[in-house]
Ligand SMILES: [Zn+2]
């Protein structure tokens with residue numbers, strides 16, 4: 281956990297952002313949430329450890345972290361976006377369209393595609409978030 285926070289903190293510093301106490305509390309909250317949390321959920325977590333951090337500060341910091349590629353919003357149905365911690369550069373989901381279950385999987389098959397994207401589009405990649413959707417084993421039964 282300390283390693284993840286150090287990595288996130290260093291990315292902020294490397295990009296010229298100050299590591300304020302509020303930002304540090306928000307990074308703490310993100311890592312504590314295991315990297316799947318809504319903005320309001322995160323605001324509640326942060327508020328418990330640091331009541332000085334307001335909701336708007338949490339929203340603004342989420343925007344900044346998204347810009348830096350450290351988190352990505354995902355949208356499921358009409359619910360508020362969830363933020364996924366992308367500090368290791370990639371994340372993969374299987375999403376069931378019937379029951380909305382989200383299954384995490386670690387097998388990465390996209391490194392080759394990243395190289396193709398770099399070569400063909402001169403695109404500087406920050407990471408990838410893969411969502412494969414369909415029907416889970418329970419819903420298929
Ligand atoms: Zn399902």
Ligand SMILES: [Zn+2]
Pocket residue numbers: 316364371372373384
């Ligand atoms: Zn996930």
Ligand SMILES: [Zn+2]
Pocket residue numbers: 370371372387388389390391408
């Ligand atoms: Zn991957």
